Amino acid sequence: MTTLVGTGSLIRLALRLDRVRLPIWILVTAGLVLATASSVAELYPTEASRRQIAATIGSNPAMTAIYGQVYDTSPGAVVMWRLAITGALLVTLMSIMTVNRHTRQDEEAGRLELIGATVVGRHAPMAAALIVATGANILAALLIAAGLTGQGMPVDGSFLAGLSFGALGITFAAVAAAAAQLAENARTVTGISVLVLAVAFVLRLIGDAGSATWVSWLSPIGWLQKAHPYAENRWWIVVLLLAVAIVLIGAAYALVSRRDHGAGLVRPRPGPADAAASLNGPFALAWRLHRWSMIGWMIGFLVLGVMFGSIANSATDLVKDNPQVARIVEQMGGKSALIDAFMTAILGIIALVASVYAVQATLRLRAEETSVRAEPVLATGVSRLGWALSHLVFAAVGAAVMLVAAGLAMGVAYGISVGDVSGQLGNVLEAALVQLPATLVVAGIAMALFGLAPRYVIGSWAALTVFWLLGQLGPMLQVPQWLMNVSPFTHVPKLLGDISATPLIWLSVVAVVLMAVGLAGFRRRDIG
Amino acid sequence: MTHAISVSGLVKNFGRTRALDGLDLTVSEGEVHGFLGPNGAGKSTTIRVLLGLLRADAGTARLLGGDPWGQAAELHRRLAYVPGDVTLWPNLSGGEVIDLLGRLRGGLDPKRKAVLLERFELDPTKKGRTYSKGNRQKVALVAALSSDVELLVLDEPTSGFDPLMEAMFRECIEEEKERDRTVLLSSHILSEVEALCDRVSIIRNGRTVETGSLAQLRHLTRTSIQAELAVEPTGLAGLPGVHDLQARDHHVKFEVDTAELDGALRHLTTFGIRSLTSQPPTLEELFLRHYEDEPK
Numbered sequence: 088m089t090t091l092v093g094t095g096s097l098i099r100l101a102l103r104l105d106r107v108r109l110p111i112w113i114l115v116t117a118g119l120v121l122a123t124a125s126s127v128a129e130l131y132p133t134e135a136s137r138r139q140i141a142a143t144i145g146s147n148p149a150m151t152a153i154y155g156q157v158y159d160t161s162p163g164a165v166v167m168w169r170l171a172i173t174g175a176l177l178v179t180l181m182s183i184m185t186v187n188r189h190t191r192q193d194e195e196a197g198r199l200e201l202i203g204a205t206v207v208g209r210h211a212p213m214a215a216a217l218i219v220a221t222g223a224n225i226l227a228a229l230l231i232a233a234g235l236t237g238q239g240m241p242v243d244g245s246f247l248a249g250l251s252f253g254a255l256g257i258t259f260a261a262v263a264a265a266a267a268q269l270a271e272n273a274r275t276v277t278g279i280s281v282l283v284l285a286v287a288f289v290l291r292l293i294g295d296a297g298s299a300t301w302v303s304w305l306s307p308i309g310w311l312q313k314a315h316p317y318a319e320n321r322w323w324i325v326v327l328l329l330a331v332a333i334v335l336i337g338a339a340y341a342l343v344s345r346r347d348h349g350a351g352l353v354r355p356r357p358g359p360a361d362a363a364a365s366l367n368g369p370f371a372l373a374w375r376l377h378r379w380s381m382i383g384w385m386i387g388f389l390v391l392g393v394m395f396g397s398i399a400n401s402a403t404d405l406v407k408d409n410p411q412v413a414r415i416v417e418q419m420g421g422k423s424a425l426i427d428a429f430m431t432a433i434l435g436i437i438a439l440v441a442s443v444y445a446v447q448a449t450l451r452l453r454a455e456e457t458s459v460r461a462e463p464v465l466a467t468g469v470s471r472l473g474w475a476l477s478h479l480v481f482a483a484v485g486a487a488v489m490l491v492a493a494g495l496a497m498g499v500a501y502g503i504s505v506g507d508v509s510g511q512l513g514n515v516l517e518a519a520l521v522q523l524p525a526t527l528v529v530a531g532i533a534m535a536l537f538g539l540a541p542r543y544v545i546g547s548w549a550a551l552t553v554f555w556l557l558g559q560l561g562p563m564l565q566v567p568q569w570l571m572n573v574s575p576f577t578h579v580p581k582l583l584g585d586i587s588a589t590p591l592i593w594l595s596v597v598a599v600v601l602m603a604v605g606l607a608g609f610r611r612r613d614i615g
Numbered sequence: 616m617t618h619a620i621s622v623s624g625l626v627k628n629f630g631r632t633r634a635l636d637g638l639d640l641t642v643s644e645g646e647v648h649g650f651l652g653p654n655g656a657g658k659s660t661t662i663r664v665l666l667g668l669l670r671a672d673a674g675t676a677r678l679l680g681g682d683p684w685g686q687a688a689e690l691h692r693r694l695a696y697v698p699g700d701v702t703l704w705p706n707l708s709g710g711e712v713i714d715l716l717g718r719l720r721g722g723l724d725p726k727r728k729a730v731l732l733e734r735f736e737l738d739p740t741k742k743g744r745t746y747s748k749g750n751r752q753k754v755a756l757v758a759a760l761s762s763d764v765e766l767l768v769l770d771e772p773t774s775g776f777d778p779l780m781e782a783m784f785r786e787c788i789e790e791e792k793e794r795d796r797t798v799l800l801s802s803h804i805l806s807e808v809e810a811l812c813d814r815v816s817i818i819r820n821g822r823t824v825e826t827g828s829l830a831q832l833r834h835l836t837r838t839s840i841q842a843e844l845a846v847e848p849t850g851l852a853g854l855p856g857v858h859d860l861q862a863r864d865h866h867v868k869f870e871v872d873t874a875e876l877d878g879a880l881r882h883l884t885t886f887g888i889r890s891l892t893s894q895p896p897t898l899e900e901l902f903l904r905h906y907e908d909e910p911k
Contacts, residue, residue: 271744272705357740358708361725366711367718376704459702463755466666466696466768467719470688614668 090344093207097215100202101189109185109223116177117230119556120252123170125238126563128162137165144168152296152398155312163240163317167248171312172288173559178227178256182220183280186263189216192273200348210343213264217336220260228253244317247325251314254328258307259284261335268342271351278383284308285387289394296398307331369469369477376455377448377481381488384444388437388489392496395433396515399426399497400504430497430518431581438522438576439555441489445530446547448482452537453544456614471610479534479602486526494519524594525575529554531601538608617680619644619766619797620665624674627660627821634660636821637674642799642814644765647792649812650801651902657821658801659699662770665799666696679766692721694766695759699774699801701751703743709754710739716758728761734783749775760787767791767798773807785810805899817902836901837870839894840879845887854879865889 102109131137141157144150157168190213193199199212232249236242259280266279287306294303295312303309307328314324346352365371452475455461465474498515502508533547540546554574561571571577575597578590620642627635635657642648652658663669665678667687676683681690703712710732717723732739737753746754752775759767773784781804788811791798802808808815809829816826825832837858844865851867852860856875861868871879883891 356742358706358711358742360708360710360739362711362714362718366715369719372715375707459698459700460704462663462666462668462698463696463701463716464719465668465687466691466694466698467716468688468692468721469719473688611670613670615663 090208090210091214092211093202093205094211094214094218097189097202097207097211098218101215101219105185105188105219109181109219112177112181112185113223113227113230116174116181116227116252117234119177119560120170120174120231121234121238122564123173123560124166124235124240126560127166127169128238130563131162131165134160137162140165148296148398152292152394155291155295158312158315159318161317163235163244163248164315166235166240167316168312172308174231174252175255175308175311176284178224178252179259179284181227182224182256182260183263183277183284185220185223186216186260187267187273187276187280189219190264191267191270191276194267194348195271195273210340213267213339213343217260217264221257224253224256224260227256241317243320247314247316247320247322250325251311251316251328254325254332255307255311258328258332258335261332261339265335265339265342268339268346269352271353274380289390292394369464369474370480372464373477373481376451377478377485380448381481381485384485384489385492388441388493389496391437391440392493392498393500395430395437396497396500396502397504399429399433399501426501427518428581430501430515433497434493434519434522435558435576435579437493437519438490438526438579439551439558441486441493441522442526442529442551442554444489445482445486445526446533446551448485449479449530449533449537450544450547451481452478452534453541456541459615462614465614472606475538475606475609479530479606482530482533483527483602486530487520487523490519490523490526491516521591522576522579524591524598525579527598528575528594528601531598531605534605535601535608536605538605538612541612617644618642618677620648620676620678620799622661622665622674622676625661625664625671625676626673627657627664627669628672634821635664635671635674638818638821639823639826640816640818641826642797644797645792645795646813647788647798647800647811649808649815650799650818651803651808651815652818656818658818659770660821661818662696662768662799662801665768666691693764694768695720695762695764696768697752697755697759697770697772699770699772701748701755703746703751703754705742705744707743708740709737709743709746709750712743712754713739713758713761716755717762720762720764722763723758723761724763725761728757731757731760731787734787735780747775749777749780752776753780756784760791765796767796767800769798770801771803772800773802773804781807805902832901833873833895836873836904838873838876839868839870840883841868841892842866842883843889843891844883845889848883848886851879851882854882 131140137157137160141160144154144157153172155168155171158164190199193202193212202212228249230249231252232246235245235248262283263276263280266276266283270276270279287308290306291303291309291312294300294306294309303313310324310327314321342352366375452461455464455478461474465471494516495512497519498512499508501515502511505511529547529551532550533544536544536546554576557566557571557574558576560566561574575594578594580587580590618641620640622638622640625635625638625640626633638657638661640650640661650658650661660669664671664676665683667683667685667690670684679690679693683690703709707715713728714723717728731737735753735757737750737757741750743751752772756769756772759769773781776784785807788798788800792811798811800808800812812829814826814828815832817824817832837856844867847865848862848867851857851862851869854871854875855878856872857879858870858872859868867883869879
C-alpha cells in the first residue's frame with residue numbers, strides 16, 4: 088500500500104505537535120466523567136432514591152429531552168445516564184479537532200504540501216490523523232473504564248461505558264475525516280462536523296422527548312445512550328458505532344483519491360470582477376467575513392429556542408406526579424416559577440453557546456493577524472483601533488443577535504404551547520437578554536488576551552470551558568462559592584420577573600473594561 | 616532634496632534575537648531604491664517598522680515626513696504596500712480585494728486597474744484561495760499600482776513571477792519612476808535591481824553595510840586582471856589593494872580594488888605587457904561579497 092507510506096513518521100509528528108493538547112483532552116474527559124460518577128453515586132446512594140429520580144425524569148419530557156431516559160436503577164446506570172451527554176460532547180469535539188488539525192488545517196496552510204512532496208503516500212496524512220485520534224479515544228475509554236471499576240462499579244459495565252464513549256469519539260473522527268475531503272478550508276470542516284454532531288444531538292432529543300422514540304436510533308449519541316451499561320450491557324452498540332466509523336473512513340479514503348491536493352470536492356464558484364460599492368471600509372470587510380457564520384449560528388439559535396420553548400410547558404408535569412416537589416414548587420411561587428427555573432437553566436446553556444460564538448468572532452482578529460491578512464489592511468488608511476473594532480462589533484452585536492434569536496424563538500414557541508404569545512414573549516426575551524453581559528465578559532476576556540498576550544488567546548477557550556464546567560457541575564460537586572464567583576454566569580439573575588440590575592451593570596462594566604484593555608494593548612503592540 | 620524615508624540607528628529585538636541592529640536607510644523623493652540583503656537580514660522587519668506594524672526599540676524612522684508609528688493611518692493613505700507573502704481572503708474575489716484595498720487607501724483609478732489587469736493577465740473573478748502565489752502577488756501589485764500614492768513599498772514583489780511578468784513589472788516601475796513616485800524595492804533579483812534602481816542599500820545581520828548608486832558601489836569592488844608580461848613580475852603582492860595573486864612564469868592573475876586599479880596597472884607596465892584582460896566587477900560579485908560571511 089504505497090499510498091500509506093510515511094504514516095508512521097506522520098503519527099510521530101502529530102504526537103509531537105499534540106504532546107500537550109491531547110493528554111489534556113484525555114485527562115479532562117476521563118477526570119470529568121469520573122468526578123461526575125462519584126458525585127452522582129453519592130447523590131443517589133439508595134435503591135429508593137434512584138427509583139425516585141428515574142420516575143421523576145421519566146415523567147418529565149423536558150428533563151428527558153436534555154439527559155435521556157434513566158434506563159435502570161443500578162448505581163452505574165444512573166451515573167451513565169447523568170454523564171452520557173457531557174462525555175459524548177468531550178470525546179466528539181476532541182476527535183473532530185484532532186483530525187481536522189492534522190488533515191485539512193495542515194493542507195490549507197500548505198504544511199501538508201511540504202510533507203506531501205517527501206516520501207509520504209497520498210492517504211498517509213488522513214491515516215495518521217485517524218490513528219492518533221483513535222489512540223486518544225481508546226486511551227480515554229480505558230481510563231474511564233478503569234476509573235469506574237475503581238469506584239466499585241462492575242467491571243463489564245465499566246468497560247462497556249468506557250468503550251462506548253471511545254467508539255463514539257472514533258465515529259466522529261471519521262466524520263471529520265470525511266468532511267475534510269469535502270470542504271477546502273478547515274473552518275468549513277469544523278462547521279460540517281459540528282453540524283453533524285448538533286443534528287445527532289437534536290435527533291436523540293426529539294426521540295427521547297416525544298413519542299417517536301425510534302428517532303433516537305438515527306443518532307450516534309442516541310446509540311451511546313442505548314448501550315445501557317450496568318444493565319443489559321449491549322456490546323453490539325460499540326460494534327455498530329465502529330461499523331459506521333469504518334464506512335465513513337472508507338468513503339473518506341476513496342474521496343482522497345478523487346480530488347487534487349488543496350482542493351475539496353465542492354468547487355468554489357467565481358466571484359465578481361469588481362467590488363460592490365458598499366465594500367468600502369473595514370466594517371464592510373468584517374461583515375463579509377462574518378456574515379455567513381453569523382447567519383448559520385443564528386439559525387442554530389432559532390432552532391434551539393423553538394425546541395426548548397415548545398417543551399418548557401411539560402416541565403410542569405413534574406408537579407402532578409410528585410407531591411414532594413410540588414410542595415417545594417409551591418414555596419418557590421407555583422407552577423410558573425418552575426417553568427421560569429427551567430427557562431433560565433436552558434437560557435444559561437444558550438448563553439454559553441452564544442459565548443462560543445462571541446469568542447470565535449473575537450478571535451477572528453487573531454486569525455486575520457496570523458494569516459497575514461491583517462497586515463495589508465493595516466498598511467492602508469485603516470487605523471488599528473478601527474480594524475479591531477470592526478471585528479469586535481460583530482462579536483458583541485452578534486452575541487446579542489444570538490440571544491435575541493433564541494429568546495424570540497423560545498418565547499413564541501412557549502407562548503403558542505400555552506396559548507399566550509403576547510404575555511410570554513416579553514418575559515422570555517428579557518430572560519435571554521439578561522445573559523448578554525456575562526456573554527460579553529467572555530468576549531472581553533478573548534479581546535484582552537488578543538491585545539495583551541496574543542500568543543495565549545487560546546486561554547479564552549480555557550476560561551469558557553471552566554465557566555461551563557462550573558455552571559454544569561459546580562453545584563453538584565459542591566464547589567466553594569468563591570470559585571463559583573469566578574464565572575460571570577454565576578452572577579446572572581436566576582429568576583424571571585425578579586431581575587436585579589446591579590450584577591448586570593457590574594458584568595457590563597467588567598466586559599467594557601476588558602475590551603478597552605484589549606484595544607489599548609493592541610494599539611501598542613507589534614503586529615504579527 | 617527631501618527624503619521620503621529616513622531611518623537611522625534602527626534597533627528591533629524579537630525576544631533574544633536582534634533583527635535590526637542599528638540600521639540606516641535613506642530614500643530620496645522620486646528615486647527607486649533597491650533594498651538588498653540575504654534572507655533574514657532584516658529587510659521585511661525594516662519595512663514593517665516603516666509601516667508602523669512593528670515598534671522599533673531604538674533609533675529613529677521618518678516616513679513621508681511623519682512618524683510611522685504615531686501617524687500610521689494618515690501616512691498609509693499616501694503609500695501602497697505589497698507584502699512578500701500575499702494571503703487573500705478565501706471568499707473574496709481578486710477584483711474585490713483590489714477594489715477594497717484601493718478604497719481603504721482612499722480610492723483607486725478603475726481605468727488603470729483595467730489596464731493593469733490586462734497587462735498582468737490576471738483573472739479578477741477567481742476567489743482568493745484559488746490563486747497561485749504569483750497571482751496573489753499580482754492582486755496586491757495591481758491594487759498598489761492603481762492607487763494614486765506618493766510612495767510604493769514593495770517587498771520582493773516578483774518572487775513568484777515568470778520572466779514575462781517580470782518584464783511587465785519592470786515596465787510598470789519605469790512608468791512609476793516617470794511619474795516621480797518614490798519606490799522602495801526589496802528584491803533578490805539582481806538584474807531587476809540593476810535595471811530599475813537609482814540607488815541601492817545592502818544590509819546584513821540587521822545593519823546597512825553599503826549604500827549608494829550602482830556606480831559608486833562598483834567603485835568599491837574589485838576588478839580582476841589577467842596579464843601576460845615580457846619579464847617575470849616582482850613586487851605585485853606588496854601593492855595596495857591587490858588580492859588573490861596567482862603568478863606562473865610570465866603570467867599573472869589577481870584582483871584589485873577598483874580604487875587602486877591605476878597604481879596596479881602602472882606597476883604592470885614596467886614589466887612589458889604582452890596581453891591584458893580586465894574584467895569589471897559583476898553585480899553578483901558585488902552582492903556575494905556582502906552576503907557571504909566574511910572572516911573577521
